[in-house]
Amino acid sequence: MAVNSHKAGFVNIVGNPNVGKSTLMNQLVGERISIATFKAQTTRHRIMGIVNTPEMQIVFSDTPGVLKPNYKLQESMLAFSESALQDADILLYVTDVVENPEKNMDFLEKVQKMDIPVLLLVNKIDELAGGEARLGEIVEHWHRLLPNAEILPISAKNKFGVDMLLRRIQELLPESPAFFEKDQLTDKPARFFVSEIIREKILLYYDKEIPYSVEVSVERFKEDEKHIHINAVIYVERDSQKGIIIGHQGVALKKVSTEARKSLEKFFDKPIFLEIFVKVDKDWRSSERELNHFGYNPE
Numbered sequence: 001m002a003v004n005s006h007k008a009g010f011v012n013i014v015g016n017p018n019v020g021k022s023t024l025m026n027q028l029v030g031e032r033i034s035i036a037t038f039k040a041q042t043t044r045h046r047i048m049g050i051v052n053t054p055e056m057q058i059v060f061s062d063t064p065g066v067l068k069p070n071y072k073l074q075e076s077m078l079a080f081s082e083s084a085l086q087d088a089d090i091l092l093y094v095t096d097v098v099e100n101p102e103k104n105m106d107f108l109e110k111v112q113k114m115d116i117p118v119l120l121l122v123n124k125i126d127e128l129a130g131g132e133a134r135l136g137e138i139v140e141h142w143h144r145l146l147p148n149a150e151i152l153p154i155s156a157k158n159k160f161g162v163d164m165l166l167r168r169i170q171e172l173l174p175e176s177p178a179f180f181e182k183d184q185l186t187d188k189p190a191r192f193f194v195s196e197i198i199r200e201k202i203l204l205y206y207d208k209e210i211p212y213s214v215e216v217s218v219e220r221f222k223e224d225e226k227h228i229h230i231n232a233v234i235y236v237e238r239d240s241q242k243g244i245i246i247g248h249q250g251v252a253l254k255k256v257s258t259e260a261r262k263s264l265e266k267f268f269d270k271p272i273f274l275e276i277f278v279k280v281d282k283d284w285r286s287s288e289r290e291l292n293h294f295g296y297n298p299e
Contacts, residue, residue: 007056007173009089014063014111016103019096020123024156025049025062028166029185048187050180057178058169061088090117090172092165093149096124097134101141112146117172119165120149126158190268191218197263198232198276201256202245210244213237215284229273230264235281242278253278 013021029049051058093111095101102108111118120142128135139151150168154161180187195216202214213236220231236242246253253276261274 005055005175006177007170008059008176008178009173010059010061010087010179011090011092011169012061012063012088013092013094014107015094016099019094019099020156021094022062024092024094024121024123024154024162025060027156027159027162028058028060050184050186052178052182052184056170056173057180057182058173059179088114088116089174090119090169092119092121093146094121094123095142097122097128097138098124101138101145108145112148118146118149119168120146120151121161121165122151122153123156125153126155126160190223191221193267194218194221194230194232194264197267198234198256198260201260201263202234205252205256205259206244210236210241213241214245215281223270227271227273228264228268231275232277234276234278235284236278237280237282237284239280242280245278 013025015021025047026049029051047062049060049062051060091111091114122135122138122142125135135153139153142149142151152161152165152168154165156162195218198216199214202210202216215235217233217235218230219233220229222229234245236245244252245256247255257274257276260276261272264272264274
């Protein structure tokens with residue numbers, strides 16, 4: 001790289017649900033930016049995490065898992081993923097060792113037509129049965145589907161191959177001035193991460209359809225030198241879901257609040273005073289007005 005030159009670019013992470021995109025994003029950025037749980041469809045927004053050095057700036061973008069939408073919320077999630085194909089300098093297409101490569105071929109065909117560097121990441125190789133022979137079969141199959149992509153086996157959870165991936169990204173970055181301030185970690189405000197952390201606890205502690213029927217809105221975020229005071233609302237679609245979220249004598253909601261507060265204090269490095277309420281907003285997932293209110297607009 002020439003003296004005094006600077007590299008910068010957008011590195012967008014796409015792929016099907018539950019292949020480890022958010023775990024990879026957190027490893028690359030070095031901070032807990034994206035929700036990373038064992039449940040699919042945990043990321044609903046497009047979330048940027050920024051890596052800065054004096055010589056470069058990498059703007060990583062985590063996106064929702066690609067799926068065929070069944071309601072307006074999922075339509076918005078797919079729009080976030082497709083928008084990541086339009087403004088990337090480098091595309092990271094994440095798969096794993098068990099998923100069907102032909103899943104969501106419509107999206108894959110769009111990736112095939114891209115003329116930017118595409119790195120195909122075969123994640124979770126620590127879970128692979130069949131050893132190198134099976135890995136070779138997977139790589140060969142993907143090579144036929146994406147002949148122009150570089151294929152890298154990784155384990156995001158165990159950090160295997162992540163440093164090598166980061167070095168390759170640095171090599172491929174175009175020369176450019178920085179897009180964001182050098183001390184900026186993400187494009188999202190503090191309130192966004194409050195809602196994501198509360199939603200993560202709901203994903204962890206409730207079963208069946210409940211995690212996918214809720215949204216979290218931060219109504220108050222007041223910070224002083226020593227503390228942060230937060231009021232948040234969990235929106236559900238039905239009265240029965242409200243009862244499940246609260247639980248008998250409020251025990252379930254108290255657990256979510258306690259665990260969220262602990263994570264928030266770690267995230268913000270300050271004592272947190274957290275109050276969470278539960279409200280019913282019927283069919284919010286299918287209301288364009290409500291989805292806009294919750295920030296589901298890829299524009």
